[in-house]
Amino acid sequence: MTHEAGIPLGIKFKLLSDTPQDSAAQVVSEVVVGDYRDLDTLRAFARGCDVITFDHEHVPTEHLRALEADGIPVRPGPDALVHAQDKGVMRAKLTEIGAPCPRHRIVKDPADVAAFAEETGGFPVVLKTVRGGYDGKGVWVVRSEAEAAEPFRAGVAVLAEEKVDFVRELAANIVRSPHGQAVAYPVVESIQVDGVCDTVIAPAPELDERLAGEAQQLALKVASELGVVGHLAVELFETRDGRILVNELAMRPHNSGHWTQDGAITSQFANHVRAVLDLPLGDPRPRATWTVMSNVLGGDFPDMYQAYLHCMARDPQLKIHMYGKDVKPGRKVGHVNTYGDDLADVRERARHAADYLRGTITE
Amino acid sequence: MTHEAGIPLGIKFKLLSDTPQDSAAQVVSEVVVGDYRDLDTLRAFARGCDVITFDHEHVPTEHLRALEADGIPVRPGPDALVHAQDKGVMRAKLTEIGAPCPRHRIVKDPADVAAFAEETGGFPVVLKTVRGGYDGKGVWVVRSEAEAAEPFRAGVAVLAEEKVDFVRELAANIVRSPHGQAVAYPVVESIQVDGVCDTVIAPAPELDERLAGEAQQLALKVASELGVVGHLAVELFETRDGRILVNELAMRPHNSGHWTQDGAITSQFANHVRAVLDLPLGDPRPRATWTVMSNVLGGDFPDMYQAYLHCMARDPQLKIHMYGKDVKPGRKVGHVNTYGDDLADVRERARHAADYLRGTITE
Incomplete structure (x- = not known):
């Protein structure tokens, strides 16, 4: 892309x-x-x-x-x-620059996890290997000291984080160039299923304007303090009490920005390329009231052509982005984008197409 | 593309x-x-x-x-x-199906050109070799029998056409699939400079609605009668007396449809691919009130990177499409698209960027 x-x-x-x-x-x-x-x-x-x-x-x-x-x-x-x-380095730096994070610390064994749980209000605790995680891999939610043994087996340092009581996940996507210009995309809502991003809604519905601005400012600050060049996705928790906390960082075009291909004046990919070449950045504003991205996971439907026939005929405005990957169950093999003025309709169209391309539904 | x-x-x-x-x-x-x-x-x-x-x-x-x-x-x-x-075959077929054309016939020598001029109201007459023309090449406007010798030297059949008194050039772009589905893009105005397309405005400003409909119907009819699959551009003259006449046909994504990359829900390229694969076609409607495409001709400015710096900084909404061609004077080496609600502004932005990328202006 x-x-x-x-x-x-x-x-x-x-x-x-x-x-x-x-x-x-x-x-x-x-x-x-x-x-x-x-x-x-x-x-x-x-x-x-x-x-x-x-x-x-x-x-x-x-x-x-x-x-x-x-x-x-x-x-x-x-x-x-x-x-x-390295999630350990990330947490240390974010804490240093005052970016809001879940409470966390590096833990050395299951007993240490139990101690962390005690310090932060008890189990469950989230454990993450500091390197190598992706799409829910390398992340465990443990409810007891006994359950906390597994993450330590890889021989990689383990980070413990409090399990945040969040109402939803958001992402603030920004792009920054070497000479320091930066653009911020609208903050989006990211809906996860089984630890994998399923749907992104741009902009995040009914997001408090102040919190949206805070999230964009936070992403810009992180990019500037860390010297990021290119696309930065800051994945966030929106807490029940109206705060945002940083969950993860990604420094590349990111799944939470795929909607920009069809929904923004300049896509995250185009702006990443421009940033990497130190060219002036393109306008990040949305082109539609609502844009929804839904991921297509590999299912039981390897014949994409037949699925295209149905999906394209049903929705002539649908944007399909397939990755040319072999279809394996649960693997992200593509995504679809839809846009329009009626959020319920836009979501339904994305949902239908993603499910049909996966083979979950056949009509 | x-x-x-x-x-x-x-x-x-x-x-x-x-x-x-x-x-x-x-x-x-x-x-x-x-x-x-x-x-x-x-x-x-x-x-x-x-x-x-x-x-x-x-x-x-x-x-x-x-x-x-x-x-x-x-x-x-x-x-x-x-x-x-073959422009001879094209004119014969269009006449057969009742598509409005300039008066025309195959001519065998300069004397025959003079006879054609006499039949159609006198010189000037347009002469075209029936095969091999492109961007004004293979086309002559002759004012006398003496001037009519050149086109016959190539040894290719020569078509004579009356010189149409047109107010502007239009193009009707449609895409048709093997199973007969077709979509029509808005009719555009195409502004030529020295026989080469310079700027395309979508939709054609102040075009009579009836004439626009007629142009789309005509393109759909041509595609159907000729069995076209894929993109068809019908280049048209709008005459002073409010008619349309077919100038040329192109059966591929066409310069008059480049605006669709950034200005339509589905681009001509995406719809051409879908048609060729007999997939359902995408929505051809515009995404903006006005979209303007201006071609970038090769000039004295081979360093595109420096030009990008200026153009991208000046207009963060500008869409640049370069073809990776060596810059040679007068050669089409790319195009730009701009869009928005204010036609004068949209045109100025496209004009400026195309001229700057060519090197005609430096500020």
């Missing part, structure tokens, strides 16, 4: 991909298949690149430092990206 | 390209460099393709018939496409 956004500007991408089957590898002309954890591979790949950016946060921080030392601009740079890679 | 529109649907393109430098060859993963005039090349290329479509009309009609005989779906098919390839 970043390549798609780069085409109109004549931006040429070279892609380092795990496998030739990866989504991006199917559409980018120049693909190198290799392991992003191997510094020699990264160095050989980086030769001749004007700038490097990412569609995930898993390239080891020290390798990115090595590339920077070689003179290759890395955007976002390792000093920023480490906050999206 | 067709590849760009195919990405969200997971459509995999294989490209037959003249050179590795062609615009599409820079962004499509699977590129075969070869000569589209060579049947063996076409046959080898076509093997394994589900369907073949085009971004120009120059593949020889008989080669397309051979591919069809091999069982490869060609969309639009040769029986339709010949009308966009």
Whole structure:
């Protein structure tokens, strides 16, 4: 999707991909298949690149430092990206800059988890490995000391967080360029099912204007304090008592910003590319009253063409974005965007299309 | 741009390209460099393709018939496409189906041109080679028998047409699928400079509603009678006495439809891809009150990055579409789209950006 956004500007991408089957590898002309954890591979790949950016946060921080030392601009740079890679570093920094977070601390064993629970009002407690989590992986909600053993088995540091009593999840998406210009998208509501983002509504319905402004200011402050370049998604909890707390950070175009492809004047992908190249950023304002994004999960319906026939005929305004992935149960294989003036209608259309493309419904 | 529109649907393109430098060859993963005039090349290329479509009309009609005989779906098919390839065949067919055309006939030499002039009210007369013209090439406006020699030198049949007294040029863009569904975009005004499209305004300002409807109906009828599949642009003259006459046909996404990328719910490229795959078509309605497209011609300003800095900073809503072509004077190297409620403002923004990207202005 970043390549798609780069085409109109004549931006040429070279892609380092795990496998030739990866989504991006199917559409980018120049693909190198290799392991992003191997510094020699990264160095050989980086030769001749004007700038490097990412569609995930898993390239080891020290390798990115090595590339920077070689003179290759890395955007976002390792000093920023480490906050999206390591939840321990992220919590420490956010606390330092005064960004509101759930109570948290690094815990060393199940007994320490029990002590943390005691300090913060009791179980349940959320445990997260500080590195390697994604879409609910690497996250546990534990109700007792006995349940707290599992997260420690990976040999990665474990962060304990209070389980926040939230009314919903929000996301504040902003894009920042190296010379410090930044744009803020409207704050969205993100609806999770089984720890995976299911639907995003832009803007978040009935969100208090003051809280929306606070969320945007917070995201801008985080980006500035951490030196983020490119797209930053700040995933937030809206608490029952009207506060926002930072849940996670992502420094790349993010699922909570996919609605911008069809719902904003400039998409998150286009603005990420512009930021990475230090070009002036595009207008982030919405083009419709409401835009809804629903993820398509892999189901029992691998024949996308048949599903397209139904979905496109039913809703000529539907925007389908499939990733060319093999359909595996539960895997995000695409998303749909709908927009319009009537939120109930816009939501129903997105829901129907996502369910039909997944194969959950057949009519 | 067709590849760009195919990405969200997971459509995999294989490209037959003249050179590795062609615009599409820079962004499509699977590129075969070869000569589209060579049947063996076409046959080898076509093997394994589900369907073949085009971004120009120059593949020889008989080669397309051979591919069809091999069982490869060609969309639009040769029986339709010949009308966009051969202006003599086009005029004969349009006349047969009652589509309004300038008076015309095939002429055999300069004396015959003089006879045609006499029949139709005198010189000037427009002469066109029936095949091979593009952007004003292959077209002559002659004022005397003596001036009429040049077009006959190419050894291609020559069509004479009366020089129409038009107030402006319009274009009716429609998309038609194999099962016969069709969608009509709003009729646009196309402003030509030196025989090359400069600016397109969507919808055509102050166009009589009845005439707009007539133009859309005409394009739909042409598509249906000629069996067009995919995008059809019908370029029209609006005459001083309030009629429309067909100027040219194009059977592919067309310059007069580039505004749809940012100004319509579904772009001409997305709908062309959907039509070629016999998928239901997307909504062709506009998303803004006015959308203006201005072409960027190659000028003295090969450093696009510097131009981007200015254009993007000046107008954060500007949509730039560059083709990755070497900048050569007068060559179409890209276009810009702007949209909004105030036509004068929208036009000024497109004009400024196109001129700045060309290097005609520097502030």
